[in-house]
Amino acid sequence: MSKLMFSQSSLVIIKLLWSKLSKFLTMIFRPFIQPRFNKQFLFVPNFILAHTSTCPASKPKCGASAGKGGTTSIKKIDFKRAEKSAPCRFGFIPEEWFQFFHSKTGVTGPYIFGLVFVNYLVSKEIYVLEHEYYSGLSYVVILYFISKKMAPGIGASLDKEVDAEIAEWEKGRADQMKVFETTIKDAKDAQWRAEGQKILIEAKKENVAMQLEAVYRERAMRLYQMVKGRLDYHVKKRRTENKLHQKWMIAWILENVHKSITADFQKQALNQAIKDLALAASRVK
Amino acid sequence: MMTNLFSIFDPSTNLMNLPMNWISTILGLLFIPYSFWLIPNRHFIMWNFISKKLHNEFKTLLKNNYFNGSTFIFISLFFFIFFNNFLGLFPYIFTSTSHLTMSLSLSMPLWLSFMLYGWINNTNHMFIHMIPQGTPYILMPFMVIIETISNIIRPGTLAVRLTANMIAGHLLMTLLSSTGTNMSFYMIMILIFMQIMLMIMESAVAIIQSYVITILSTLYYSEVN
Secondary structure, three states: OHHHHHHHHHHHHHHHHHHHHHHHHHHHOOOOOOOOOOOOOOEEEEEEEEOOOOOOOOOOOOOOOHHHHHOOOOOOOOOOOOOOOOOOEEEOOEHHHHHHHHHOOOHHHHHHHHHHHHHHHHOOOOOOOOOOHHHEEEEEEEEHHHHHHHHHHHHHHHHHHHHHHHHHHHHHHHHHHHHHHHHHHHHHHHHHHHHHHHHHHHHHHHHHHHHHHHHHHHHOOOOOOHHHHHHHHOOOOOOHHHHHHHHHHHHHHHHHHHHHHOHHHHHHHHHHHHHHHHHHHHHHH | OOHHHHHHHHOOOOOEEEEOOHHHHHHHOOOOOOOOOOOHHHHHHHHHHHHHHHHHHHHHHHHHHHHOOOOOOHHHHHHHHHHHHHOOOOOOOOOOOOOHHHHHHHHHHHHHHHHHHHHHHOOHHHHHHHHOOOOOHHHHHHHHHHHHHHHHHHHHHHHHHHHHHHHHHHHHHHHHHHHHHHHHHHHHHHHHHHHHHHHHHHHHHHHHHHHHHHHHHHHHHHHHH
């Protein structure tokens, strides 16, 4: 019981000390260390784990690249998928080892080195020629024959499968491209049709404008005729009134004249008229 | 120089008294292909081909007991034992499956788990399956005894079959090759030829033994349910 309590309290003390220590260390090593989580217990040394180009710790932080326009620089994967295995001689010695020797010893260098090394191992009995060696010899012969006779066939059939897989992916890609191309073509078609629609609408607009014009003119004509009719009415009325006035005036004048002609006057006028007529008759003769 | 014919099976590669030869057990892990790229390479396709074939085989055997993923353990068992057997044929690589500790550690837990599951959960079913259909009534007690004994020795047979095959093969190879130390050059050619034959047979045995052990484990599993 007391042991348990002791271990618990020691755990608490250890945790406290560790938190203090980690805070201190974080403060000191902040330029070198990338804190991984919000907890202050875990920190990861930047120079150890950020060595790979794809490690997120080696990406610039958001604030640092604000001046560049806000885009973080993500490195692309430089290497490609290896379609063939690396070149090698004798099936298991890589070609680069021969290049390593080439500048100093030329072409025969690595072979001589191999020979001498094997000679050293065998003659000094560092490599003992015992039962493993002889079974190894037979195995080398087996492997040689397999690699020469059967391996090309197996390799070719496996390559066919790889090519089939590639073809499948390419086919999917090509189909998708075709779909996109048809979509583009259809979209262009639709755009062309839409332009035709514009022309159609222009024609319709003209049509409608013409109709409006015609109706306007018809109404203007009607308006003119109505106004003219009213004005004609007034004119006719005035003329009629004038005629009536004239007629009445003449009648009144005549009436008054008839009234003003006395019997005396009438006699005189008639005598005068006879005289005038006699005179005229005498002149004519 | 061999002190003893069986000294190839002694763990003797030491590093501060720790036997390092058992590391050859996990050598098969290096042969598992990567799936880094979208497009598979030959190695990956080969691996997938074998896995699929095995999967179909086991699925057929499991019949009604099959559920998604029940073949994984058997496929991984196959590859594990296969790599251990096959790589042990190469010189200087220790064959870990030639030790009964290894084979028994594989077969005993499998068998024990199947039996415990079967007997505790499906007791009647297990009792029924002890006697094949159509046996005469007189033979039934004897059948029970025989079936019980055969059931009990199953982990032993699984382990010992594997171990014995591996030991026999390696022993023959070692015996044959150890005569090569004191031979003339022309005799060595004949020796190599005979060893090639033996090697081919041993490779076949390696594959077959791993297949057999896996198939039998599948069968034992399918019997239980």
